[in-house]
Amino acid sequence: MNVLLNIDENSRVPLFRQIRDQLIHLVDTGSLRPGARLPSTRHLAERLSVNRSTVYRAYQELWSLGYLESRPGSYSTVRRRPKVAAATRGPAPGHIDWTKRASPASEALHAAHRREEALLQKASAPGVINFVPLSPDSRLFPMDAFRRCMNHVLRREGPDLLQYGAPLGYRPLRQFIAERMRLHGVSVTVDEIMITTGAQNAIERLLRLLAAPGAPLVCESPTYARAMDIFRLAGVQIVGVPMTEAGMDLDVLEQVIQRHGPALVYTIPNFHNPTGITTDQAHRERLLTICERHRLPLVEDGFEEEMKYFGKTVLPVKSMDHHGVVIYLGTFSKILFPGLRIGWIAADRRCIDRLASIQRTLILSGNLLDQAALHRFCRTGHYDLHVNRMHRIYRRRMQTAIKALRAAFTDGPVHWTEPAGGYTIWLRLHDVAAAEDEIVQRLLEHGVMALPGSFHFHGAADGTYFRLSIAHLDEAAITEGIRRLAAGIEDLYRRPDERNLS
Numbered sequence: 001m002n003v004l005l006n007i008d009e010n011s012r013v014p015l016f017r018q019i020r021d022q023l024i025h026l027v028d029t030g031s032l033r034p035g036a037r038l039p040s041t042r043h044l045a046e047r048l049s050v051n052r053s054t055v056y057r058a059y060q061e062l063w064s065l066g067y068l069e070s071r072p073g074s075y076s077t078v079r080r081r082p083k084v085a086a087a088t089r090g091p092a093p094g095h096i097d098w099t100k101r102a103s104p105a106s107e108a109l110h111a112a113h114r115r116e117e118a119l120l121q122k123a124s125a126p127g128v129i130n131f132v133p134l135s136p137d138s139r140l141f142p143m144d145a146f147r148r149c150m151n152h153v154l155r156r157e158g159p160d161l162l163q164y165g166a167p168l169g170y171r172p173l174r175q176f177i178a179e180r181m182r183l184h185g186v187s188v189t190v191d192e193i194m195i196t197t198g199a200q201n202a203i204e205r206l207l208r209l210l211a212a213p214g215a216p217l218v219c220e221s222p223t224y225a226r227a228m229d230i231f232r233l234a235g236v237q238i239v240g241v242p243m244t245e246a247g248m249d250l251d252v253l254e255q256v257i258q259r260h261g262p263a264l265v266y267t268i269p270n271f272h273n274p275t276g277i278t279t280d281q282a283h284r285e286r287l288l289t290i291c292e293r294h295r296l297p298l299v300e301d302g303f304e305e306e307m308k309y310f311g312k313t314v315l316p317v318k319s320m321d322h323h324g325v326v327i328y329l330g331t332f333s334k335i336l337f338p339g340l341r342i343g344w345i346a347a348d349r350r351c352i353d354r355l356a357s358i359q360r361t362l363i364l365s366g367n368l369l370d371q372a373a374l375h376r377f378c379r380t381g382h383y384d385l386h387v388n389r390m391h392r393i394y395r396r397r398m399q400t401a402i403k404a405l406r407a408a409f410t411d412g413p414v415h416w417t418e419p420a421g422g423y424t425i426w427l428r429l430h431d432v433a434a435a436e437d438e439i440v441q442r443l444l445e446h447g448v449m450a451l452p453g454s455f456h457f458h459g460a461a462d463g464t465y466f467r468l469s470i471a472h473l474d475e476a477a478i479t480e481g482i483r484r485l486a487a488g489i490e491d492l493y494r495r496p497d498e499r500n501l502s
């Protein structure tokens with residue numbers, strides 16, 4: 001049978017692939033039907049003025065892909081193949097009703113994420129100054145240094161890094177983390193550390209270890225929105241304890257523990273997400289004492305531990321943990337870059353041993369190559385240099401933000417937290433009549449966006465809040481963004497009749 005193929009000798013696509021792909025297209029579109037006979041390799045090569053081995057290679061790939069069949073000494077023919085499902089652009093009418101098949105918890109999560117995605121899409125429109133993302137400015141990361149580390153480990157340890165690793169992670173990196181934690185006053189050994197795929201993965205693993213579906217779990221209210229997503233997906237009962245200006249309300253915590261007997265307490269003592277609050281030494285001691293008294297695991301999320309750039313350092317709760325009740329979570333996401341997906345859990349060895357079994361079951365091993373490159377980056381001094389640079393830059397950025405807020409909202413109904421580090425500022429709008437969606441709309445009209453507070457509450461919020469993250473904005477954008485924010489908010493507080501006039 002004659003087949004019409006076009007060969008482009010100037011194309012960068014190899015000739016054998018041009019032949020292969022065109023034959024596939026002819027079969028897929030029905031121009032070549034099952035049973036159709038293909039020209040011999042010699043014949044086709046002559047017709048196309050290509051080497052016979054080029055045609056042979058194309059045919060060989062088609063055999064192995066199941067497009068052709070051939071018998072010794074005979075022509076190749078098109079093989080009968082089962083009809084392949086076409087990739088569809090939109091939702092096709094399927095036989096499965098996913099809204100009913102998906103678990104109620106994942107369906108609820110899906111609905112919430114759609115609302116969030118719609119908002120994030122608006123926030124990232126061109127021209128909008130976006131205070132939502134909580135990932136550090138990637139322009140600041142020393143890319144070349146990291147690339148050199150990656151190349152170095154590939155050259156030196158290549159074959160070993162291609163294997164499955166130990167479920168606890170790359171041992172030299174765990175060693176580095178243990179040493180780094182000692183700088184923060186926490187005394188842990190390498191065997192008390194498990195590397196995770198970011199702190200997010202760490203939270204999820206801890207839930208698997210400690211909380212059965214339906215079990216109560218205590219966290220601050222408000223708290224990190226995506227931790228609550230994990231809690232909801234795991235089907236645990238979220239019990240929120242209100243935040244005061246000093247941190248979680250510990251009197252309420254005591255009552256809640258008595259009443260609910262929770263599986264664990266989850267807390268973010270530094271630059272709390274979303275409020276930016278850092279608890280003091282006395283608060284940490286009392287929180288620890290409460291958990292010790294109740295023999296209750298205390299999960300300390302130290303996601304921005306390295307981002308203390310103002311004032312006196314307060315040591316992690318884990319640094320005072322003499323009875324092994326604190327499970328500490330760390331991450332490189334907020335100091336290096338979140339795409340790295342490397343975090344860790346530091347806890348009592350018996351807890352880590354159990355987590356290792358869970359980790360081995362669920363992911364077999366983490367990504368050794370990234371862990372080794374990160375270890376090299378840390379050991380060759382780049383990590384320290386970067387931390388110092390981040391402190392210098394973000395100290396200035398945060399000062400710029402606070403200055404702009406003070407200038408914009410003097411003695412008004414808008415209040416905000418002034419954090420000692422990290423990236424987030426929590427804004428409260430008192431006595432505002434507008435609903436959150438309306439405020440979002442007004443801010444967008446002024447070319448600015450911040451994260452609505454309701455994302456951070458389980459149930460109704462106790463007021464109107466917005467979270468400002470300065471993580472990926474430079475000083476000029478922060479100043480202009482806060483100017484726009486103030487204009488949008490001022491607009492909200494103006495009496496409706498005044499608004500109509502303007």
Ligand SMILES: Cc1ncc(COP(=O)(O)O)c(C=O)c1O
Nearest residue numbers: 198199200224273303331333343
């Ligand atoms: C409080 C808190 N914990 C954990 C995480 C998750 O961090 P990672 O990127 O390490 O998974 C975040 C991310 O924003 C966070 O805000």
